[in-house]
Amino acid sequence: MKKIITISRQFGACGTTIGRAVAEKLSYEFYNKAVVLNAQKDSNIDISDLVEFDEKVPMDFSFGESIFEFTNKKLSDRLFAAQSDVIKKMGEKGKCVIVGRNSNYILREFDDVLNVFIYANEEFRLAHMNEMHPEYTGENMLKRLKQVDKIREKYCKYYTKQEFTDCRNYDICIDVGSIGIDNAVELLYGLAVK
């Protein structure tokens, strides 16, 4: 029986939908964005900075040399440390599904963890995003998709020294476009209860 399931995922690949469904089937806690807010409670990061920063990450997270970027990097490091503490506390409690935030890496010393990666080709992800956000045009959405992909890859590489899409960082990787959401949920539930 797995105590913790971490779900890393590409933008638009339904990782949250899958994670929530698996958590429900297992009667486990489900964590995603809430982690950020919880992190704030235990750290000295100002909530308004944090929310603003979290929004800005996908646009400006380039780790360059300018003072602006330096400030962002410092804030990002503090945020990562604060989130790591919160995720470890969640891990200690157990019985949870955690989506995103490099939780597979943060919990790498924990036992009974199932680390999952959910991905799909651009076509599948665009179709899903268009359904969720009909206000965007297709072109803007594709641009946004590529941007977020880049950011997540960079963020992962920076904090974990690992490639985001390298399967060796996970116990199982599922192309949800090919396998399907329901099959993915069923499959992960089956592995979690073994």
Add this chain to the structure above:
Amino acid sequence: MKKIITISRQFGACGTTIGRAVAEKLSYEFYNKAVVLNAQKDSNIDISDLVEFDEKVPMDFSFGESIFEFTNKKLSDRLFAAQSDVIKKMGEKGKCVIVGRNSNYILREFDDVLNVFIYANEEFRLAHMNEMHPEYTGENMLKRLKQVDKIREKYCKYYTKQEFTDCRNYDICIDVGSIGIDNAVELLYGLAVK
């Protein structure tokens, strides 16, 4: 229902064992090294060259500039082309499990294919290799493991322009050390018959 299952795998990760078991459960044909020999029948490559080359690949496959390497590269290109033809013929027949030889890439235009990647950490793979080849010392085995990993990554990159361990090249990737051989077989069978 999937007509073709391709299994790419790290050296020592039991990809062949898993592939054979899945083929048996599905009553599908199972192909691995035999592909090389079949390829020879339809090409003008001399079988003795081929066997010698196939043995040498893991040692000398460096694509450098020397005449020796140039000859190897030429032979390798012919071998890859011949194998691709054979694998496509197998794909056309369908109802088969094909292990290795970048068959996921070669059959990328085919329908009803399930592309699988099987991997595991060095510890698991070494334990498995030691069981199969007790004549090797642990140190030699680890050296060989790292060598073959490098060769497969290089070979994949050269012929497909893809990273061998990037999950986006496959429909599902399984860490067999974590998931287990029997669970992997059951899981793949379940996906194949859907």
